[in-house]
Amino acid sequence: SQQGEEDPQALSIQEGENATMNCSYKTSINNLQWYRQNSGRGLVHLILIRSNEREKHSGRLRVTLDTSKKSSSLLITASRAADTASYFCATDAYNTDKLIFGTGTRLQVFP
């Protein structure tokens, strides 16, 4: 399976703390995306990082990509209770736009 693995599977933090999630994948990629999913609802696209990029920022989000290690990390700074959700990385295998989602990290932010 091409499916990526994320760790940790679950993460609980207090508001104001930073949350870091890691994603590892198996094949060469064109880009890697991060999505958020609130409980039982659709996914929301957060950020896309291309294979030739190493770091990208969007608001309180910081994503890094290490293609030599086939891994990525998502950092959420100054977390809020509203950040409580599941976070998935998704990769498109080389020469295809088919997205393969990682196993996900369930983040709980306590007020």
Added chain:
Amino acid sequence: DTEVTQTPKHLVMGMTNKKSLKCEQHMGHRAMYWYKQKAKKPPELMFVYSYEKLSINESVPSRFSPECPNSSLLNLHLHALQPEDSALYLCASSQVYGTSGYNEQFFGPGTRLTVL
């Protein structure tokens, strides 16, 4: 309008019923997708439509039948489902499919399907 809508939100059906899930987007996207998601698992791709033509069928059983009547609409026809088909069914769209790098997908809220 950056929204993908799905109807119904919830669906309960028996194993002999025929029902359909509907998905609509008005962003001018030419690629549309169906995903299946079980509880606490990632979404799994079922079908991809590109320019209203079926591009990918991920070996989905024939009791699931997709249809793309036009560039804005995507249906999933259900017949003779099994209880293990109970899941959240997600529709998504993107600008195009197959351009290797421009595949941000916009997801609908999903249909929660229960098969009795």
